Amino acid sequence: MVNKRWTAVAAGILLIIFAGVLAALFPNIMEILINREVSIREGGRAYGWWKEPPVVPHMNIYIYNVTNADEFLNNGDKPILQELGPYVYLQKWDKTNIKFNDNGTVSYNVRKRFEFSEELSSGSEDDLVVVPNVPMLSATSQSRHAARFLRLAMASIMDILKIKPFVEVSVGQLLWGYEDPLLKLAKDVVPKEQKLPYDQFGLLYGKNGTHPDQYTIFTGASDISKYGMMDRWNGKDGFKHWTTDECDNVLGGDGSIFPPHINKDSKLKVFDKDLCRTLPLVFKEEVMAEGDVPGYRFVPPKDVFAAADRISSQSCYCPAGPPCAPEGTFNVSRCQYDSPVLLSFPHFYLADPTLREAVIGISPPNEEKHQFFIDVQPLMGTTLRARARIQINLAVSQVRDIKQVASFPDIVFPIMWFEDGVDGLPSHVTSLLKMAVDVPPIARAALSGALAAAGAIVLLGALLCLARAAKHQEKLHLSTPLPPGASKQGNINPGFQGSMK
Ligand SMILES: *[C@@H]1O[C@H](CO)[C@@H](O)[C@H](O)[C@H]1NC(C)=O
Ligand SMILES: *[C@@H]1O[C@H](CO)[C@@H](O)[C@H](O)[C@H]1NC(C)=O
Ligand SMILES: *[C@@H]1O[C@H](CO)[C@@H](O)[C@H](O)[C@H]1NC(C)=O
Ligand SMILES: *[C@@H]1O[C@H](CO)[C@@H](O)[C@H](O)[C@H]1NC(C)=O
16 A cells, blocks of 8 residues: 555656656747748648738839820929839739759749739839830840940931830730830840840839749758748859859748748748848847737848948849949849849848938838838747838939930939738638747646646645554554664654555
8 A cells, every 4th residue: 555655756756757857848838839830841831821821912013104205305303203002013922833942952943923903003014104115225225335336326216116204004004014116126136045025125124924933941940040941042052143252142931931040040031033132031020920829020131232332241132343322222224134223122121321312202212101011920930910011213324415415414214113912811710820929838838737746636636645644553562562763763663664665
């Protein structure tokens, strides 16, 4: 009998110790579970969401309509811009041609479908806008280093084709493409290897549908610290545009998932094909996303588009050497068929204020409206809310030999800006995320609490029984006559010791 009670005491103590160990190891156990849960595996829960994100991303587009094109060209007035929009497109994203590789990566193509939303937009796709003629001004700006006779030849061709520095097109055409006489000509005459891939010009041309780019990302199965990060882009590990590996490499997430276990010191990276680089993101503040899921807001650091002459580490993005892009702009000419395109944040947020003051009609930038941000759920690395905000500008160079553009001064001309956003995950996802955040501490407390309580009860019960047994034995001993000199205590103790052997 006594023997069993001692076993119970031991079991109770063991249970309490086990509860303590479980409480201590719980975070590690959770980490292993989370890593397993998020990694991209066929049949895994995350796989379905990754393949076909259960969100409706919207793209809000704002176009700068030029209202004084003639006065700008003829009198040298500052351009007056009218910000039109938003023109809203609802999107559906999914991944096709998915192929798992042996080395913990998966390759795929991205398919995006855009649907114009009449009710969310303030304006129609048929609105007529006046914007700089991007193909023409790209060609003239590029020609400034060419031989003079080429520029003169260009001028006569543009005369014959009646090409003007501003075009009036519908919003739909500007975005999705219109036939451009210059591109058409270029397509027919330029040698095959320098050929532009199309004869249409549109700011989002070719983006509706399956994109030919092949992405290869890490699934997280072998190394969770690279989960969702780009391994290869079209088979290459770099953009092959920038001068250092650090600036050139494609290792960044697609913006929807990041390696889990993010903290406030983490540096996230987003691969952005249109930006031709990865965009670093740093912690800004704690936020509460839809469905009461707490998240961290990550934003690009303030000097992300700093001028190379201010921050020397930026010079890797200026391979042609000084002069480099002005403060707050990023030169993507190399990956836009040498068009002089400079990207910035909307309203020239964080950029040299003189850029904004060179035109009339762009209000001062506002962090709330114009900052690029991503809110992530830090434990799982899932994006809860995002606004990828970028403005497209054309860096026009004055070329006096070409009479059509002779009066078009050197200027960074804003064309449009857009925000690609995800506002909230569907409630079945947020409730799961919320559970992932809330449940572990509760589960940890509950599980180790229950174990400890069970241990305590067993221990207490055993001790009580032992105490009662001791009393019982004491009574037994009392009822038998004591040998002289032996204390009560002395008689009990041998009994106990005996039972312990
Ligand atoms: C854009 O500006 C032009 C004047 O340059 C004007 O005729 C046109 O109505 C404007 N477009 C819209 C949609 O307001
Ligand atoms: C993984 O395999 C794919 C396909 O074979 C290959 O393109 C990629 O370079 C490999 N990545 C690494 C890190 O070895
Ligand atoms: C995109 O393509 C789909 C069909 O594939 C079409 O229904 C839709 O209208 C297109 N969107 C735009 C903006 O052209
Ligand atoms: C942008 O980059 C291209 C090619 O690297 C270069 O020729 C051009 O001068 C640059 N533009 C600016 C404004 O820095």
